[in-house]
Amino acid sequence: MNPASSNPGGDASPGASPTFSPLYQQIKALITQSLQSGEWKPGELMPSEVELASRFKVSQGTVRKAIDELAAENLVLRRQGKGTFVATHHEERAHFRFLRLMPDEGVPHQADNRILEVKRIRAPAEVARLLELKSGDAVVYVKRLMAFDGAPTILEELWLPGQLFKGLTAERLVEYKGPMYGLFESEFGTRMIRATEKIKAVAADAGTAQLLAVPEGTPLLVAERVSFTYGDKAVELRRGMYLTAHHHYLSELS
Amino acid sequence: MNPASSNPGGDASPGASPTFSPLYQQIKALITQSLQSGEWKPGELMPSEVELASRFKVSQGTVRKAIDELAAENLVLRRQGKGTFVATHHEERAHFRFLRLMPDEGVPHQADNRILEVKRIRAPAEVARLLELKSGDAVVYVKRLMAFDGAPTILEELWLPGQLFKGLTAERLVEYKGPMYGLFESEFGTRMIRATEKIKAVAADAGTAQLLAVPEGTPLLVAERVSFTYGDKAVELRRGMYLTAHHHYLSELS
DNA sequence: GAGTGGTCTAGACCACTAA
């Protein structure tokens, strides 16, 4: 009758753990699948709560609780009176969600963006490990330099699974206006959901120092980011080197 | 009859904005007040949901929603079958909530802790500004060095409002076993709820380098933390200098 | 005025804990 009916029985596999899960979690998983499969695309309006409730044969309250969690995870966006929308990187508020480098004074503003290099390579062992690929699988490598008010501040390297980013070229990156994650979402169907960063302080090597126009040995903040899409699948490795003379990395502890 | 009855009227102050707020938010505020006033102390069992519902003359569902948010903010802890408890820094899981420095390999473990200095001073302008004090107000200054496996790794300076931390001495800090925030909570009645950190990479100066046993100029990760207690009141300024040769700062982006 | 998400209620049953 409803998804829960197959639940308390402990059913099927005898050796496995019972794998209980509340109804609203099952509904949440079903909705997430629809998001992942592209049944509703980023930016689009989703079916209303009552519609989903009738589709899944549960009460509206149960659907609400499922969507509550999806909204808390920034997968969807609720707007009273209008409906629930699939989250997208093409919005003002999304632009700064993964940008933690803030100017010491004033508000964050758009950076000048210079693509230095784009190429397809075989994944080095370390990259393959972090992206959960086989060593030697193809990856797209990107190197770019970003400047604020003419001052080079961020040097970034990216590694993306070649399988998912087939047509990614320097031209596409240069042409594209707006955040890079917007491009990934619209053109390659890969949406970044969350990420973890490991941060260190290191001395700039000769090449990096030259690009950032600082003396060799200048302390840099280095952030190694692994980004995940639906299903906690790693789909981006990013190494950012930040000059923190007039900027800082913002971290909220809660 | 119930707290909401004073709501839609827009009552009182004519010029002020209507200040609507849903019932469960009002309940949440009332519970937060009780937490702040110490009606229920950290670690203690709170009244059950039905009890609170009858006290506030609302349904259990409304109390639930209020407590849901408090639990999400780590102010309280729910345990099925037992009840709801006031969160405390005296728990395993709380020990690492504000510790973002992780070893590159292995799991985090306890640091050796050496108190270098404790004194009462007048707040420098910058400290006063960040702690929302008047310049010249008394603050307690603490300096300590932490080591992992014998290797000095963290040099920390703290500034605490003198008003709140009257009897804080080096002896108390040294005697106390367990996390510093546990001491602040139990002995000074000040509980840290959340914090923000601004992070930079800088070169170690002579004094810092000597304490951390590294060459002058070694890149350090510097985190300037402002911690807040109930009501978003700033109650701690902390400047941590981290050696990141074998550790990293972990940041979760979501 | 119709449709959407947001709040609130009352009541039922379940899972977990401890006496």
Added chain:
DNA sequence: TAGTGGTCTAGACCACTCA
């Protein structure tokens, strides 16, 4: 067995949006 939080339902009304 009693008490707690956790889930689920059904229904009411509100606030907001838009045609």
